[in-house]
Amino acid sequence: MGNTAKKTGRLVALAAAACVAMTLTACGGTSADDAKDGGGFTYWSMWREEEPQAKVLKAALDQFQKDTGITVTVQWTGRDVSKKIGPAIAANQSPDLWDQANDAIFGATAQAGQALDLSPVLAMAIPGESGTVGDVIPAKYFDMMPKDPAGSNHYVIPYEVASAGVFYNAADADLGTAMPSAPSTWDAFLAVCEALKAKSKPCVASDGGETWLNELYFDGLLNAGGVDVAKLSADKSGAAWDDPAVLKAAQQVEQLVKGGYILPGYDATKYPAQETNWALGKAAFYNNGSWVTAEVAKQVPAGWKFGSFSVPGARAADAALFGFAIPKRAKNPGPAQKFIAYFLQKSMLSGISTTAGNITPRADIPAPAELEAVQKTLSAGQVRMVFDGVAGDWQPKVLDPGYLKLWHGKTTAADFVATAKQAQISFWKTQS
Amino acid sequence: MFWLFTSPALLAYLVLFVAPVAYAFWTSFYKWDGMGDKQWRGLRNYQVLFEDPYFRGALVNTLKITFVGGSITFVLSLLLTLVLREMRGRLFARSALFFPSLVNGMVFGIAAGFLFSPSGPVNQALGLLGIDTPPKWLATENLFPMILGTLVWTATGYYTSIIMAAVDQIPPYLYEAAELDGANAFQRFRVVTLPMAWDVIATCAVLWTVSSVKIFELILLFGGSSSATPPADTWNTALYVYVQAFPQATVPRLGMATAAAITSLLMITVITVVLRRLLRREPVEN
Incomplete structure (x- = not known):
């Protein structure tokens, strides 16, 4: 009896070790080097499908797919996307594009060096307009954010601003x-x-x-x-x-x-x-x-x-940004970046104000009437993160x-x- | 043959229980954000945990729920058993008592804001009884007692129902004999009900202990909001683990989270083993 128990104990230990080893292998990811521009990308949204922001984004995504032939697979994940992104990155299953508040994106990915530097997006031309993304988004919004380990604060491209x-x-x-x-x-x-x-x-x-x-x-x-x-x-x-x-x-x-x-x-x-x-x-x-x-x-x-x-x-x-981010391990960052520039067109982004009732980072899109005062405060002077970004x-x-x-x-x-x-x-x- | 028949169960147990616990135990020796590389920390996570006044507070709160909440729950359950066995309309009373445990704890967390607000139904009812200065139910310092009260309220009916099921199996002649010997209701409870239902009560005590450590959503909803975690002095170990694993706007501290979870697991294991020892006794009758 004692012998059997001892044997069982040893077996349990062995099997546990094997399981741990298996889990480890599953968790060990490959590098981002295999990223390539494919014919599509995946997007995990912070919005639930019935929310007005989701409606605005959905209309833009539909139009984007028609215009470019790039297919987009969307998951309307909700706010918990910031809790799901870490494990997804660890398992090398991360989406190519996701969105959240700037502090959540920083905490969930950028702080650990897991967010792609989106500086190239700022240099991209906005379809149908003469300027670039960097021209329409005031630099002060980036300046207020903490930097990631590589020294970038361009890990989120905002499409909505709250204060x-x-x-x-x-x-x-x-x-x-x-x-x-x-x-x-x-x-x-x-x-x-x-x-x-x-x-x-x-x-x-x-x-x-x-x-x-x-x-x-x-x-x-x-x-x-x-x-x-x-x-x-x-x-x-x-x-x-x-x-x-x-x-x-x-x-x-x-x-x-x-x-x-x-x-x-x-x-x-x-x-x-x-x-x-x-x-x-x-x-x-x-x-x-x-x-x-x-x-x-x-x-x-x-x-x-x-x-x-x-x-x-x-x-x-005080300013809080809601915007897009791309994990470093994303497999299709190219088309995802293309969509970011596409969504920032005045005609697309206006929906955030008119349909979703919020302020956009573009000064040329008027805020809804009830937020006029806030937009004025935001555009007038300096901005900073609430609690200076303490997390x-x-x-x-x-x-x-x-x-x-x-x-x-x-x-x-x-x-x-x-x-x-x-x-x-x-x-x-x-x-x- | 033994291994052939046990292996499926053993395998499921290993994969679904032992492996995750072992993995958590292993992670608790590292600093890890869940994405990047792990950094070896040895026992430092555990040392830091016990230096953190809020973790010590979380342990105390967990023990308060288990022992204070448990004592009140079981005293009430046993009192109800004493009354329910003898009363008329007891089937209805049992259903009514059981009802709160069917409702998701979260509902109470959300409803409390309405029920206990200064001009809410509870205070209005108290006002009718002539109590004009009711306590500030939802004040921060009353948060933990309120959580404890809600737990006791939902658990009492649940354990009463289980204990009553055991009491129903006690042969009536034992009560009749006791009555003939001149035992009053309390004496009948002490010499017949309690010993005859003891094994079930002991099992209930273990069930309570195990479940009380895992209480989580009630505290989160009672004290938290969309923008903040509940006040730190209401945290139990489960909530402490949650705050470390899903912090607001910063990288997860999975090493600390797993260390806290393992500590809590060890604590509950010890308590359960001791409890089993204390409550064990020879069966009265075979």
């Missing part, structure tokens, strides 16, 4: 009196809140647990104070938190909280409860991405007119725990800064 901002109903009479023009400083913003409070109207809507949304204020205020969040987060000693500008930004958030300007009950609701309240006019402002106008489109009463501004004082507007678990582990307490009025700005500093020191110890 975070403070949104409001410009047709609200009370608000119009309190705020004749968008506030340019934090104090001016608080003055608007105070004026609204006098009319017993809450200033800001917020779902208390929504870390990312609520931290947009802090992010904007740090930017106003000249603090680069990426640098702040990267400091292993935590000393960057001692910068007086950081404390000042935290104190400004504290002013908003302690002033009682946030819609009461915000610390006990779950998204999207307060977004709905804002859309129903129960609070004046809501800080969110520009997609919020589409989210509440069906809730807002007739007569709403969306207005927006960046967090007062911020030196650069991964720095936010949940370092920023969020203390910030939520600050946002809920349970701690002071000074305590929050001290807590975050300590959390950052211990965070970096676990990142090596």
